Amino acid sequence: MTAHIILASASPRRQELLGQIKVIYVVRPVDLDETFRPDEEPLNYVQRMAAEKSALGLANSAAFGLPVLAADTVVVLDNRVMGKPKDQHDALAMSRQLSGKTHQVYTAVSLRGRGHDQAVSITDVSFRHLAEREILAYWNSGEPAGKAGGYAIQGMGAVFVESIKGSFSGVMGLPLFETAELLSRQGIEFL
Template identity: 70%
Template sequence: MNARIILASASPRRRELLDQIGIAYEVRPVDIDESPKPNEAPADYVRRIAAEKSAACRAQTAPAGLPVLAADTAVVLNGRIMGKPKDKEDAFAMLRLLSGQTHQVYSAVSLRGQEHGEALSVTEVTFRKLGEREITAYWATREPADKAGSYAIQGLGSVLVQSIRGSFSGVVGLPLFETAELLLQQGIQVLHE
């Protein structure tokens, strides 16, 4: 199947989600500074990063002519953006903070084709109370090491989640409803004959 879009991400989870909806893509990740600006609101942060990724990729791949899709996801607790853990202690601290709490996952999508389209998904995720032994055992799986908020809802981290309200795929890293809407605006149908 010929690529219909360029995916400006190396994330295997985003690739799996695009595969799930049958959108063929070519992977061309970009490397940008993803540091939040001082006092930047989480919604503004993820929108900015997704837009910067798609713009950087578009600048590098302009001759291809395919729309460029980029996304960014942030785990947010009490207004604080929780990135990927720096080390074991950082992961443990994040998981302790998330334990028994409801947090938000902001996922922004940017699609650059004939025009630039953007979308934002916000999902509430509630963790059950976690014990220290459980946090230690979860860390030992290595799953939390490179995940925002130190968990992966699509993996073993699913057993930590009591409930979600919103987009499961948005928590994974690419909200499919919003992505499909943006693709349709560029003339790319997910469901077609």
């Protein structure tokens, strides 16, 4: 089968979600500086990152002649971006901060092919109060490492989620409603 798009991400979750809607893709991850700029708002940051990833993906994959899809996801608590934990101390601190609170997950999707289209999903995620032993056990599971906000909603982290208002797939890293709209706008087949 011929690929429809290039996915500028190595994320297994994004690949799984694209597969869910039957998009045929080639994986060509990009590597760029994801430094948060001083005074940059979380929404601006996530949109910038997705746009820069798709632009770099298009530049790196011009020979393929396919549209490039990229995304970026951040966890935001009190208008502060919580990135991927650097170590155990950082992960435990994130879990403690999220405990008993509602935070937002912003996921921006950027598609470059016939022009540039972009969309953003913002989801409210409420965590129940977490016991210290749960926080430590979760870290010891290995799941929080490399995850925005130090948790994976599609994994064991789901037991911490009391409620969600918005896009589950957006929290996973690729909001399917918004992604499908972008693909449709550019005439890219799925399903």
